[in-house]
Amino acid sequence: MDTAISLTHLVKKFGNQTVLKDVNFNVESGQIVGLIGPSGSGKSTVIKIALGMEVSDGGNAEVLGKTMPNRQLLGQIGYMAQSDALYDSLSGYENLKFFAQMKGISKANVQTEIEHVTQVVDLQDDIKKRVSGYSGGMQRRLSLAIALLGKPELLVLDEPTVGIDPALRRKVWTELKAIREQGRSILITTHVMSEAEQVDQVTLLLGGKVIAFDTPSQLKEQYQVSSIEDAFLKAEGEL
Amino acid sequence: MRTLAIMNRVIKELLRDKRTLALMFLAPILILFMLKLMFDTNSTTNVTIATVDLDGGIRTELNDAKHVSAKDYTSLKSAKAALKDEKVDAIVKQNGSTYDITYANTDSSKTTATKMAFKNAVTTNSITQMKSTIALLAKQSGARVQTANGATMQVHNHYNYGDADTGFFAKIIPLLIGFFVFFFVFLIPGMALLKERSTGTLDRLLATPVKRSEIVFGYMLSYGILAIIQTAIIVVVAVWLLDIEVVGNIFSVMFVNIILAFVALAFGILMSTFARSEFQMMQFIPIIVMPQIFFSGIIPLDSMATWVQSIAYILPIKYAGDAQSQIILHGNSIFNLGLDIGVLLIFIIVLTTLNIVGMKRYRKA
Ligand SMILES: Nc1ncnc2c1ncn2[C@@H]1O[C@H](COP(=O)(O)OP(=O)(O)O)[C@@H](O)[C@H]1O
Ligand SMILES: [Mg+2]
Numbered sequence: 001m002d003t004a005i006s007l008t009h010l011v012k013k014f015g016n017q018t019v020l021k022d023v024n025f026n027v028e029s030g031q032i033v034g035l036i037g038p039s040g041s042g043k044s045t046v047i048k049i050a051l052g053m054e055v056s057d058g059g060n061a062e063v064l065g066k067t068m069p070n071r072q073l074l075g076q077i078g079y080m081a082q083s084d085a086l087y088d089s090l091s092g093y094e095n096l097k098f099f100a101q102m103k104g105i106s107k108a109n110v111q112t113e114i115e116h117v118t119q120v121v122d123l124q125d126d127i128k129k130r131v132s133g134y135s136g137g138m139q140r141r142l143s144l145a146i147a148l149l150g151k152p153e154l155l156v157l158d159e160p161t162v163g164i165d166p167a168l169r170r171k172v173w174t175e176l177k178a179i180r181e182q183g184r185s186i187l188i189t190t191h192v193m194s195e196a197e198q199v200d201q202v203t204l205l206l207g208g209k210v211i212a213f214d215t216p217s218q219l220k221e222q223y224q225v226s227s228i229e230d231a232f233l234k235a236e237g238e239l
Numbered sequence: 240m241r242t243l244a245i246m247n248r249v250i251k252e253l254l255r256d257k258r259t260l261a262l263m264f265l266a267p268i269l270i271l272f273m274l275k276l277m278f279d280t281n282s283t284t285n286v287t288i289a290t291v292d293l294d295g296g297i298r299t300e301l302n303d304a305k306h307v308s309a310k311d312y313t314s315l316k317s318a319k320a321a322l323k324d325e326k327v328d329a330i331v332k333q334n335g336s337t338y339d340i341t342y343a344n345t346d347s348s349k350t351t352a353t354k355m356a357f358k359n360a361v362t363t364n365s366i367t368q369m370k371s372t373i374a375l376l377a378k379q380s381g382a383r384v385q386t387a388n389g390a391t392m393q394v395h396n397h398y399n400y401g402d403a404d405t406g407f408f409a410k411i412i413p414l415l416i417g418f419f420v421f422f423f424v425f426l427i428p429g430m431a432l433l434k435e436r437s438t439g440t441l442d443r444l445l446a447t448p449v450k451r452s453e454i455v456f457g458y459m460l461s462y463g464i465l466a467i468i469q470t471a472i473i474v475v476v477a478v479w480l481l482d483i484e485v486v487g488n489i490f491s492v493m494f495v496n497i498i499l500a501f502v503a504l505a506f507g508i509l510m511s512t513f514a515r516s517e518f519q520m521m522q523f524i525p526i527i528v529m530p531q532i533f534f535s536g537i538i539p540l541d542s543m544a545t546w547v548q549s550i551a552y553i554l555p556i557k558y559a560g561d562a563q564s565q566i567i568l569h570g571n572s573i574f575n576l577g578l579d580i581g582v583l584l585i586f587i588i589v590l591t592t593l594n595i596v597g598m599k600r601y602r603k604a
Contacts, residue, residue: 051446052602053442053445053446053601053602069602071448071450071602072448073448074446074447074448075447075448077446079443079446081439081442081443081446083438083439084439085438085439085440085442085443086438086440087248087252087440088438089251089252089255089256090248090251090252094248094251098244098248099443099447101240101241101244102241102244102245102444102447102448102449103447103448104241104447104448146443
């Protein structure tokens with residue numbers, strides 16, 4: 001099995017605050033890996049290092065077999081940041097088109113790509129409206145749609161389902177699983193524990209270290225609890 | 240390709256931002272027009288001089304001078320009261336061969352005009368006296384003396400630039416054009432990039448395979464096009480609407496300003512990386528934008544201390560101002576201004592390179 005992301009001994013300091021002490025974990029091809037941890041534990045920092053937007057103070061980040069940072073590789077990664085970074089004065093469609101061009105999607109495919117991702121996030125009716133008129137949930141969906149553009153080998157999603165209603169959340173998960181079936185890989189951070197139940201591997205980030213890396217069922221067994229939420233609370237209590 | 244897509248996007252965003260558009264295109268026109276009104280109404284200075292015990296001849300000469308009227312007061316006290324009430328601008332009191340002149344000095348141009356008028360009046364008066372003395376002597380001695388009476392002296396004024404009405408405004412206009420271009424182009428693109436950074440779209444952009452240089456060039460191109468339109472408007476308004484004479488080629492004037500606009504553009508983008516908010520960007524106005532006006536040539540450089548003069552050499556506006564004055568006032572060709580243009584081009588190249596390298600702060604590759 002190929003490895004989509006391989007993080008070894010990552011260390012990251014901001015000033016004199018050491019956010020990541022020693023982070024190791026892998027995302028294998030065709031897997032959905034959930035990165036969970038309390039707010040401020042460094043989830044977004046791990047993601048930014050994996051994408052080459054931050055440089056680690058130690059350790060190594062390899063993505064799709066190449067050491068990050070690597071600009072060319074970014075074309076094969078769909079990234080959705082924690083904040084909805086969108087162009088307010090442009091319409092949803094114009095945002096999608098712009099990022100499709102930035103990702104280097106060929107002209108012939110742009111239209112079908114945009115149609116497909118718009119449908120996944122259920123924005124067909126509002127796609128011509130300006131983003132400044134979107135609700136928080138609509139912005140989140142557009143943001144996710146941008147990440148899905150161009151069928152990237154690897155999706156990196158930072159809290160993608162915040163502010164999305166349950167029905168649509170289910171739809172998004174159906175799409176994520178379909179992506180997995182195509183052999184593509186997903187790294188997702190979340191604080192919604194019911195979502196953590198649906199991933200292939202759970203990575204628990206606490207105190208700058210990965211304290212557990214296992215399938216959801218094994219994790220529950222290990223902590224002798226019935227849900228990931230309880231496992232999470234127990235792990236936090238033990239620290 | 241990506242550069243063009245970024246350019247398109249930036250222009251589209253801008254066209255939808257009506258306030259910023261108005262600021263870029265209407266504000267400079269408004270300011271130029273107001274300046275014109277201000278400097279034009281002040282072009283003639285009228286002074287009223289109170290005279291006390293002044294020799295009748297001098298008083299007549301004074302009163303006959305253009306834009307000067309002399310008013311006789313019987314006592315110094317009443318003259319001083321008039322001065323205090325701003326009815327007169329100066330008092331001339333004669334004590335035998337001593338003249339005491341008191342100026343209100345609230346308007347330096349009036350003080351200068353009074354000094355000039357008085358000096359002329361005294362000179363003309365003494366010439367008249369001399370003539371009559373000579374005539375008297377001639378009569379007594381019976382000699383024939385040819386005085387300059389018959390041949391009236393004539394002075395013809397020729398103006399190398401403009402005409403008799405050309406004032407301070409004409410001289411500073413080329414420099415102000417440059418300053419406006421600099422000011423508006425410095426601020427707006429920097430703000431736009433800053434917004435892109437604070438909303439996170441820059442991060443998102445940098446998470447695609449776009450090159451750092453493509454982002455910088457995209458911004459330079461889109462705002463460059465805007466700056467070209469803006470510069471053309473400012474120059475056209477200055478030349479036709481405000482009736483500024485350009486001895487040289489008007490397209491050369493535009494060319495110099497467009498080059499300056501690109502310097503300001505690159506400079507504004509660079510400074511925006513040192514600001515964390517739009518407000519912090521505004522804080523650059525007093526420390527970076529304002530000093531440019533002092534060194535633009537509005538205040539003659541050679542009147543400054545040597546070390547102050549040398550500061551001007553690191554400011555792009557000095558070179559643009561030099562080139563502009565050469566073209567507008569002296570009719571110099573742009574091809575003789577290679578040094579100024581060259582220095583401005585070097586500014587553009589260096590600043591743009593710094594911007595591309597500076598983007599490494601947000602993405603390492
Ligand atoms: N650019 C930065 N400069 C300084 N501190 C930072 C920066 N980015 C993140 N941090 C700090 O690192 C810690 C982890 O942040 P983050 O990775 O965003 O956490 P999470 O995504 O898990 O909520 C926080 O304490 C945050 O304050
Ligand atoms: Mg986060």
